[in-house]
Amino acid sequence: MSDRLHLNLFTMNAVEHVSVGSWRLPGDQSHRYSDLEYWTDVARTAERGGFDAVFFADVRGIYDVYGDDRDTAVEKAVQTPSNDPAYLVPAMAEVTDDLGFAITKSTSYNHPYQLAREFSTLDHLTDGRVAFNVVTSYLESAAANLGFEERMDHDERYDRADEFMDVAYALWEHSWDDDAVRRDRENATYADPERVHAVDHEGEHFDVPGPHGAEPSPQRTPVLYQAGSSDRGREFAAKHAEAVFVSQPSADAVRDYVDDLRERATAHGRDPEDLAFFPGIVPIVGETAAIAEAKHDAYRDAIDTEGVLALLSGFVDVDLSALDADQKLEHIETEAIQGVVNAFTANDDRDWTVREVAEFAGLGTTSPVVVGTPEQVADEFEQWFDEVGVDGFNVKEVARPGSLRDFVDLVVPELRERDLLADSPAGETLRERTFGRRGLPGGHPGRE
Template identity: 45%
Template sequence: MPKKQIRINAFDMNCVGHINHGLWTHPRDRSTDYTSLDYWTNLARSLERGLFDGLFIADIVGVYDVYGNGVDLTLQESIQLPVGDPLLLVSAMAHVTQHLGFGLTANLTYEPPYLFARRMSTLDHLTRGRIAWNIVTGYLESAAKAMGLRAQPEHDLRYDQADEYLEVLYRLWEESWEDGAVLADRARRVYAQPDKVHKIRHAGRFFEVEGYHLCEPSPQRTPVLFQAGSSDRGLAFAGRHAECVFISGQNKAATREQVAKVRESAARAGRDPFDVKVFMGLTVIAAKTEAEARDKQAEYLRYASAEAGVAHFASSTGIDFARYDLDEPIRYVKTNAIQSAVNNLTVKNTDWTVRKLRAQHALGGRYFTIVGSPLQVADAMESWIDETGLDGFNLTRTVTPESHEDFIDLVVPELQSRGVYKTEYAPGTLRRKLFEAGDRLPPNHTGAACRAPPESTLR
């Protein structure tokens, strides 16, 4: 029986400090070059050389201003500020690669679905079907105020809005243009057949849209759909919509439980539980020997900022940890931030203190970290896959670009020798590569129901 193939995305952001904070100060780190196009095209070339499935680009709208009730540390350590638009990076990276996928984070709370549908279809065309969308609803009060709202919409209400947003998008991407609508027939002077292009009409609780999708069908039509919510409402949303789910795990038992919840949610939505691929955030520090890897870890720790990591986490929870003494227990506070983060910190566990948080964020971030030789790293990665049901990892950067280059040069050959990592890319779109099926949403996905337009929507 063939071994399960480990899927790997690089996890990055159009900024200096992404997950492992403070490492921008390391003398070999080049993250301050993030405003250079060469920085991104060189990264894309490296990731394709390493046969990564994709580059997953995070994003936020707003700033981290909960810790210390301001942005002083956020600016000093560049904690995802400044941050550029992730979508504008893709065309250049796609031009220098043939297979690498691009997972793009975009917040649906602040962008009308009609225009967003066009942006994603355009990128799917330009990349020949290598686009994924990481669906987020936002959690920062600073973002809501910057976008003209008095406060961030309530957690579950954001998901209600997201459900309707997806309904609009499915109709634009899947319904508005029929297969075969485009003829591009010069002799007959018919580019698109009018009877095969349909106006969608949607009047709902949050959105009213009447119009034709502005783009002809792209290779995937609907981009591959990522989602990262792990609250009960977030899991219900993922079960209905997500094709890939991104989770954060600190131990195998909790991760195995979370993977099972994702698959159960998909089954409740009438889908095959294994139609959803689950990725976990992971940091890897690799070297030729364990001793060299430990030395490298110690070197990185001298430059990392645990306080910056805690400040980042403060905005994830909506709790100002700067107000606590080092050993004072962190108390539950009802916030409108990431619900699962608040519950994990103050409900499921009640012994967290700032001192413990700083220890967890010693490398500037809180993702599980593997340190060792290629053999040790590969052993650990395989054990996480085998013991939790994960499908793959979103690999964070530490010192850039060397952390990804170390992984590509040292760990990838070891994984390939074990038969758990591809030795070449499969042809086709990102969806075809990930799921070894078609380019389009599978028939049991809720979005596939929009493919046959009802008579009421015809011109």
Template identity: 45%
Template sequence: MPRQIRFNAFDMNCVAHQTSGLWKHPADRADQYKTLEYWTELARLLERGRFDGIFIADVLGTYDVYGGSNEAAIRNGAQVPVNDPLLVIPAMAYVTENLGFGVTAGTAYEHPYPFARRMSTLDHLTRGRIGWNVVTGYLPSAARNMGAEDQMEHDDRYDYADEYLEVLYKLWEGSWEDDAVVKDVENGVFTDPAKVHEIGHKGKHFSVPGIHIAEPSPQRTPVIYQAGASSRGVKFAAENAEAIFIAGPTKEIVASTVTKIRDALEAAGRDRYAAKIYTLLTLITDETDEKAEAKYEEYLSYASEEGALVFMSGWMGIDLSQYALDEPIGNVKSNAIQSVVASFQENNEDGREWTVGDIARHSAIGGLGPFVVGSGETIADTLQQWVEETDVDGFNLAYVITPGTFEDIVEHVIPVLQERGAYPTEYADGTLRNKLHGAGDKLPEDHRGAGYRVGVSAATA
């Protein structure tokens, strides 16, 4: 029996997410991101394709590293303008029954107390299909607009996030007992006060003495997603994440990252497969290899290499406008996404060291991840090879044009994988957590958050 491959759709509430410049393509509808119809139609399409979910990225600042300003980002529509990712979820949930929703929100600029209620609300409205992608922030422009001179140092941001998660786990897991809401009409009691508990948190960064003001949602704690792949990010993910997103330009780099994460999960006292690992990939497909190649060449004619370098400068924390295109990346200390720098310091498959020009060409379509071009059969072969050789669970699929890229995947790739028994034909029952892991709707006992449940001693937590 072949291993099951899982898909997430990777999107953002903006015009240009990973592939810059394709908003110019006549079939692209990314500029309709401001409408509910864009999101509801996309949700229906993805559910028809049995995607695990749609993962919506987010930033709270502009990419202003390239050239020392945000002018190139604004000119290219590179993740600006960008709208709030959380607000489109209820509409998509209303028109679907099984699709999951992973939303990105940072720990740096919102207090955990109101954020806990926002996520509980979404878990109620989606009937347990919400996940949270925990980010610590990496754009200095966001920090400045929130009143700080710069973001915290890389590892300090994760230390801050550790306490942020502690507060949330206490609110979601430890404040309300399962049967606190009694709806006792005869005695006029909606909630039994004896079964609602103050969390009494007082830490280095937060003081939250009171109760969670939302009743328990279907999952209580949303499914925790994480995408940090630095050493500190992997440790954080191993302790918290139930789904982990990675990116790498080659199978060898992806395989190494997967092994590092699975080792870290074990070191954190969890099973090696306690978190689903999805690697970033962009698929360009059609009825035949030749048609797919022609489609790729057409897409490439619309791509913006300047926009690609805007993205890479922001992701790496390096102003790539200062480098000649044939200049090697070299050794760089970055306060942004350290794992990106580590990936591009690896050699090309032909043995050459990566240059700035390589980065521009490689990421012009697909961003941080590789892309695959071919028929449904060709791509299915490639995906199964990736799973076998890297041990990933699935793929976080970015689009070139939207919704056209996802339409092509549903039409050409998924049926081939299903015929091979390598892709789901139906959804599992229950919440997003149960659909992903098949072990129930709530956090498993070996998860960090389970230690904060009502009735668990403080010493155990």
């Protein structure tokens, strides 16, 4: 467990992320998602607030499960339209010194040889401030648009992801020796061929002879995030992740998840304390409790329920338009995001109807909402840190960028006053600032 809190801003290079309808709020700037100045301003604000990183969600495909068409997703801006977040990183890095950038990329529709080069490039350009949020793709529309007859089933996606990471580790960690780059002008040798190695991978999904086309970057392997919630996803996270994004609606559910992942990590031969846990959270803060409640009311009024149901339908691969609003949400095994189903059917001590899920998920989907003064919000963060045992939070926005500014201006000073949040980061790379280590920990498969 960390000595102090670590914070990530959880956002998306899109009009809407996980608070559908918030783009209609007065003063909201979500429509500027394609404006580079918007993102450089976000980067400066997050760094001022002591955030470790901006954590970019991303998705392949369009949410077309609800009503069996894409109309609602398009009309309500349900993560559509969206742009690739990786292209924002160099500009955001240029206006900051320490802020990191976690980029979501799918192992389902990328190739490890190409993706390894892309992350090495970004790690070089940012002086070691990049993280890779490892996901598999769950939308049928993504498979169709990328030339596949059907979506890979859930466990096959993770089997491919396991092999994908094996190839990536070989390229990042083992292809170039630390002293391969010589830059010897006198002998006309930039790099020593004897110290650059082929990876010679032949597998079920990939054949990659190698070697890596990029020289070692400051971190070699980017910081590794994962958010597996199904049984297979948890096994993947326990094996590969350094930091785990936890999407559960209550402290008890988060605590159970943390305990389970640590046990699984031990079974994989890893030190369970090498894993850091970041639940999502939606802070709504005001100078007074009345102001905070008024904001909360305004945010709830802006929730687009139909848009929320379209988002959740894609998450769980069930057309929620076909269910009665007062129907209890039953536990199912899904080929999409099992963790969202589990959050409302297996990891809580209450029954949820479709209507209740839509109302709860309107602000931040499966994450708890904290409303109050800076002191009250800081109390909640401190309680999670001390009693639940999390290492930090993925802070979710509602109004953009107003929610971030509120948090940085009001809550961050209170967290620093309590010595819960460092005044300035320690370490040169994102991994050093988050974990206090230079490379992957011992016992991690990337070190083998």
